[in-house]
Structure formats: structure tokens, C-alpha cells
Amino acid sequence: MNKSLLAFTASAVLFTQPVVAENIGVTSSADPRVTDAGMEMLRQGGSAADAAMAMMLTLTVVEPQSSGIGGGGFLLYQDNAKGILSTINGRETAPAAATSDRFVGLDGKPLGFLEAFQGGRSVGVPGNVQLMAQAHQKWGKLPWATIFKPAIRLSQKGFIVNKTLESRLAAIQGLWPNFDEARTTYRRDGKPLKAGMTFKNPKLAATLALLAKKGPDAFYTGPIASQIVHAVTTSKLSPGDITMTDLAQYRAKEQQAVCAPYRVYVVCGMAPPSSGATTVLQILGTLQRFDLKAMGKDSPQSWYLIGQAMQLAYADREKYLGDDAFVNVPVAGLLNPEYIKERSALIDPEKARADYPAGNPPGATPRTAAISSEVAGTTHFTAVDKNGNIANMTSTIEGPFGSQLMAGGFFLNNELTDFTFAPEKDGAPVANRVVGGKRPLSSMAPTVVFNRDGRAVLALGSAGGKRIIMHVTKTLIGVIDFGLPLQQAIDLPNIYFGGGGLEVEQNSILSAMADGLGKFGQKVRPVDLGSKVNGAQRIGNSWTGAADPRSEGTSATIDAKGKVKVTVPRSIDEAPTEDVG
Structure with a gap:
């Protein structure tokens, strides 16, 4: 029995002999370029971890409003041969200098979200690069630098702006008068980028190339770290207090999975x-x-x-x-x-x-209950390799566009606004109050x-x-x-x-x-409840992917002959497929 499972699952037999699927690889994400990046790693013999980390990097490029190396995430990894489910917590941490009144105004009342999330005060120490380093060390097969290639290529040569990015840029422009780099990077002729335009990000390409060459230390102790600290501490709006020490001391950490039975299954997260x-x-x-x-x-x-x-x-x-x-x-x-x-x-x-x-x-x-704020951003992606290993990760910078601050061509998160702004309620401290070094509560659920x-x-x-x-x-x-x-x-x-x-x-x-x-006695209100669900399912001995038709996501499979099939669920009623290799 895997020791990572809590005691109440002990009656379930969770891990048996490895199963190798007829489809020897699956990727699924909220963007076709990201799905392709993961598949590129699998076609080269990479593991599910290699594929997922290439996807995380590529999301930094094509989905800057929701995720990337400026944020954090949670990874579940099922090592099929060993029968072990591992998890890595790459959630951002509050700077050491953070205090419980971080989001309390001079009047003693919690700040409004709009006032709190913009600028350096909301930025937590990013965790995705550390998570990536640990995942690659434990489960990676391809060279570290290889995983960066799709993201670097898209940054250098450019990619086509999609409707999602166009809409997010149009919606956020009124909040950018104090964010010069974001404004100049994502505008053309003074106007937000439009769908169909080709966008290049040479600063991000340089950052990714440096990370590919120097490894994660370049992010946490080197020149990229210096850029992060400078962006946060010199923000025109709400400067923050992240230090080089905060970055150097950050560690993603492996944790026990949380599991429980449901019907004849065991569900883990x-x-x-x-x-x-x-x-x-x-x-x-x-x-x-x-x-x-x-x-x-x-x-x-x-x-x-x-x-x-x-x-x-x-x-x-x-x-x-x-x-x-x-x-x-x-x-x-x-x-x-x-x-x-x-x-x-x-x-x-x-x-x-x-x-x-x-x-x-x-x-x-x-203790007393206290409501935390959490913006509907984020992204999820899944990869399954030819050995049946599974990498299942949710990643975020909060959003949209995190804190609005950029460093090295990427957006920095506003994850600290996931803390509860009021540190006390009814005279008692709340569980999710701000504390230096603490990780804010999250709803991410891989x-x-x-x-x-x-x-x-x-x-x-x-x-x-x-x-x-x-x-x-x-x-x-x-x-x-x-x-x-x-x-x-x-x-x-x-x-x-x-x-x-x-x-x-x-x-x-x-x-x-x-x-x-x-x-049944409760008011019911129809509203816009968009989602971006991505995942994979094993039916018999074959894995297949799935993506949310509410997003621009896709899934892809590769068989033993190297043939790739991409599935594009364009609407609730239609899910056409396209053979691409």
C-alpha cells in the first residue's frame, strides 16, 4: 500500500501491476499549442513529467493571462511501474516580511479586491520552476533544455493570438495605466492585440533560454530573481517586499496525497x-x-x-x-x-x-469561518506516457494577468490575494490569514x-x-x-x-x-459558469484525452506507430477529430 494514502483508504487495494495503454501517449490542455508541446515531448520518448513541464512552460507564452513560471501549481504524478502516487506542492509563499494586516486599510477594514490585487503587494514567491525542477529530477527522461524548446520557439517566432487572449486583453486595459511593461508588450499601435495577430515575446524567449541553459537557480538566485525583486519593489502601484532571500529559500515540497473511497473507486488529490x-x-x-x-x-x-x-x-x-x-x-x-x-x-x-x-x-x-477571495483564472493540463505514467497539474498566476507586473517577459502572480484579507473574525484568527512564508488557500483540484x-x-x-x-x-x-x-x-x-x-x-x-x-425551495439563477476542464481516461487498455468545449482546449493521443490524433471539442454538440501525424 502506498504510504502517501491516508489511513481511511487502507481497505482499498490501490496499486497493482502496470498497465501499458494501446495509445502510448495522451496530452490535454486549454490551448492547442500547449497540447502539441506535450505531444512533442512524448514523440521524442519523454515521460509524462517531461510532457507536462513542457506544457507548463508553453502556457507561459500563449496563456499569459492565467498561468506560467510567474506563478505556482500542484502536481499529481502516478508512477505506473512503481505503483506510487506522488504530489508536489508548488504553491507560492508570502514574503518573510508579510504581516497579517497586509490587505487591511488605514481604516482597519479589509481592502477591496481591485485595490489589493494590482502591484507588488499581491505577489507571492513563484513556485512553478521549483516544482518543474523536482519533477524533472524524479521522473524526467529528456534533457532539461529539451523541455524548453516549444516555449522558446513560440516566443521567438511568434504565435497567433486567439480569441481568449484578445478578450482578456480588451477587458484589462483600463487597469494598466501604471503597468508600462504590460501595456507596451501587449499593445500594437496603442491598442490591445487582436485575434489573428502574430505576437512575439523576445524578453520571455531570453528568460526561457537562460533557464534552459543555467537551470532553476537562474530563477531563484540569478538574474531572473533580480528582475522579479526589482519589478515587485519598484511597482508604481502598491510596491511589495519580496527579497532575494525569499526567492533563494523557496522550496516546492512533496506531500501525501489525500484520498477517499467513492462508490467502487478511490479518488485522490x-x-x-x-x-x-x-x-x-x-x-x-x-x-x-x-x-x-x-x-x-x-x-x-x-x-x-x-x-x-x-x-x-x-x-x-x-x-x-x-x-x-x-x-x-x-x-x-x-x-x-x-x-x-x-x-x-x-x-x-x-x-x-x-x-x-x-x-x-x-x-x-x-475557529470562525471567513471568506477568501479567489479569481476564476488558472489552467489545467494532463499527460500520460507510453509506460502509463500520469502527470496531472493545475497551474496559476491567479489572474487575469496576475498582479499586472512583468519580469523577464512573464507576468507575476497575485496569489497573495487568495489569503483572507481580514486576519480575525469575531475576535479569533482565521485559518487563511496572511503570515510570512505561508502558502495561501487554493481551490485547485488536480x-x-x-x-x-x-x-x-x-x-x-x-x-x-x-x-x-x-x-x-x-x-x-x-x-x-x-x-x-x-x-x-x-x-x-x-x-x-x-x-x-x-x-x-x-x-x-x-x-x-x-x-x-x-x-426544492432554493432560488435558482442561470449565469455564465465557464470552465476549462482537461483530463484523460483509461477505457480498457487505452487512454484517451478530453477537453472543455467552453475553452479553446484540445486533447491528443499517439499510438504505437507514431500517429497522432488531435480532438477539438468545438461545442457541446460537436467534437471533431483531426489526424495530424
């Missing part, structure tokens, strides 16, 4: 400071007593129950989750089967609750699922801020309960909550059944 796995598993556990399969995906009651479990689990998230290196996070208590039964008993199958209180899990320290034989059968994750948890949970329910292929599960409508009721994806089957859903 990241430990704190990610709230993803804990909250996903709470929702699933709370739903265990309901026969969602019999109800089906077209039943208002299925979605009503999902909504009830969601709101109860998020209440616990706000109260108990944070960086467990600094606060007691009762993960085992939150997932304790008896506690989950208590929480599930709060759900009336026929009538919505009037409130959704946090519970009292075993081992919890008394997830790997194992079947009853202990074989990995599903890997996925999403973007979307706090909604990430629900995008992932909905997809898991789609596969496990509704019996859908991964692509169709991703296509299912999204659901969330807010404004005292449920939010359902507009122009979907959920918005069409709003009246039926509302009969």
Missing part, C-alpha cells in the same frame, strides 16, 4: 493548502447514500442533491482549510466516515435547507481516480477559482454515477452557488430545468 481534494471528497462522501445513477443526469433531484452537498462542504472549507504548516487543518476529521454521515444527514431529499453551517469534525480547533483493481482510470482538473471544486466534482459524478465518457461528463452543465441560492450554467439543461430545481 492534493493536501492543504489546496482545499480541492478535501472539499471534492466531502461532497462525494455526502452524496454516497443517494442513488444518483438511478436518478440520472436529467433529474432535477440529482442536481438539487449535488447543490446541497456542495454548500455544506464549502461551509467547512471556509472555516477549516488553510496551510497546514501554519494552522491545524483537520483533513482526516473532515473525511471521517462518521462525520460525513452526520453532514449527509443534514440533507433533506425533498426540501432545501435554510442555512448551511460548518460542522465540528474530529480533531478540529475552534484529481486521479483508481478503480477497484487499483488501476488509475481517470485524471482531470480545471480552472475557475473557487468554482474549480465544482467543475471537477460535476465531472467525477458524470463519469462515476451517470456512466458517461469523460468528454460527455465535462460537457455536463456547471453548477455553483451565490446570492442565497443555486447558480446554474445558462443556456444548458440545468437552466431549462430551473423551475423543477427551484421546487
